[in-house]
Amino acid sequence: MVNVVLLVVLVALVAVSAYFTFSVPKKAPVVEQKPQMVEADFLGADCAECFNLSIAFDFLNKQPGMKLAAVRNRTSSESEELAAKYNITRLPALVLTGEIENRTIPSFEQVGDALVFSTAPPPYFDVKEGKVKGIVSVIKLEASCPTCFNTSILVDQLRASGVVLGQVQSVRAGTGEGNALVAKYKIEKIPTLIFNSDALEYEVISQVWPAVGSTESDGALVLRVVNPPYVNVSTGKEEGLVSMTYLVDASCNDCLNESTYQELFEKGFGMRFSEIKSVDVSSARGKLLVNKYAIELVPTVVLSNDAKLYPVVDQVWSQAGTQENDGSFVFRSVQLIENVVGGPITYKNLTSNSTVDTTKSALEEPDVSPATPDLS
Structure with missing residues (x-):
């Protein structure tokens, strides 16, 4: 029942909505001093499908001895030059410049003359490929089997854990489309789930996938370890x-x-x-x-x-x-x-x-x- 374990691992290990976790800094002793003036460039601010990085500003405003003097929102196209300069491969990202001497901020790294956060969780905009990654499409390949495992439970748990889902499609086994999927991916047990390759952008899936599924030549991910009861495709009989x-x-x-x-x-x-x-x-x-x-x-x-x-x-x-x-x-x-x-x-x-x-x-x-x- 590894996919049940998978279900238990999906709920217990992740809350991708909290994946980008900023540590709240401890209050330092009150010392009257001039705050460091810092400017922020918000790269990829126009990516509506991407992870919402705007929460970072609340975190930055709580940093002791630092003040955001300016915030510049840049579209993905406007971010290309800074992304290249600071080796940023995914957007949204934050680049802090100005008075950052001797300044360390959790989740930010020093790159040249700036402090950079460039590891936003999915969905994100891949700078090199010029497209958003991390929006997961799902095909639920279903059987006429009332007692079989309900794939919607797993889909709902993925969504609740922060995996961003795009199209979720139900396909009935025995139809032309269903038979084509069974033949193409050599599926042996139904019901099952088929994901696009973007699912691997989420650690909650990528960490367990070798144990529960296969990655096909076209990039599709097919769930192979299916919780009983299921229909054995070769015999057409319900098992489990x-x-x-x-x-x-x-x-x-x-x-x-x-x-x-x-x-x-x-x-x-x-x-x-x-x-x-x-x-x-x-x-x-x-x-x-x-x-x-x-x-x-x-x-x-x-x-x-x-x-x-x-x-x-x-x-x-x-x-x-x-x-x-x-x-x-x-x-x-x-x-x-x-x-x-x-x-x-x-x-x-x-x-x-x-x-x-x-x-x-x-x-x-x-x-x-x-x-x-x-x-x-």
Whole structure:
């Protein structure tokens, strides 16, 4: 489920709207002195599509011992000479001249006789290519699959994180246009997303893209790691709907509510279910499962083979449970659920026929694995 991780990384790591962060200077001791007079050239001030650099002036006006004597707004064409002089490759940019001796300002660097800020985040105007970069177009290649992953969630999260989107187009698989995209990019799973190359201007995308997608010869970016459920293009079948069986002991009144597992797998793993059923260990079916999989701790869950399609399962399952010869996944480290609920839990040890309270588990259950990774 790397693209779910991608979703978690998109929300947690970025707020591109705050990408250009100026540190508020600490107040210096009050000393009466003449402020340094500084002039500012605002290069590329006419770029309406570009990142709004005007917020920098509030920051500059707060610099101690400095005063903006003049501000000159220059269009992109008017900025060419200064851009060449100070090796500026992207606009908007700020060039400060005048009384800048011994002056350092966060995010500005000394270039010749000026202090220059030239690293505005996207969208920006590429001086060499003469065009704006960082406006991302998106094609949502969608399937007729109500339970499949909703690509709009990812698109909305990208937008909320500060990625500037241009055209967002929906294309249905099975149409002429959809079939052409599948063939052109050899797409194997639908739904998916296709971005233009401008998406790589954003670190939130470029840092994770090698792990989740491909860059095509025409510059397009195709999302390859698709969160289940999805349609397998080669078979036309939906994959990734998991059957989950709760294995419970009705005689344990204080035991963990088995529905906690559903919340864990839905929210933590992004898992979707075709069916959820509950089986008591005293029933014929329950006894069969206990014996077949040598289950010791309940309540627990048995997941069908489709769980393997979720990358997070592959990443953590060796610490949480086992995959059986028939492909089923059995959750065995029941004590780990304590990390999910954020407090002690109670479960049943079928081997000793005893109830275990995790507040006392160190004394009552010495065989419990000491490795307790956080699955929350």
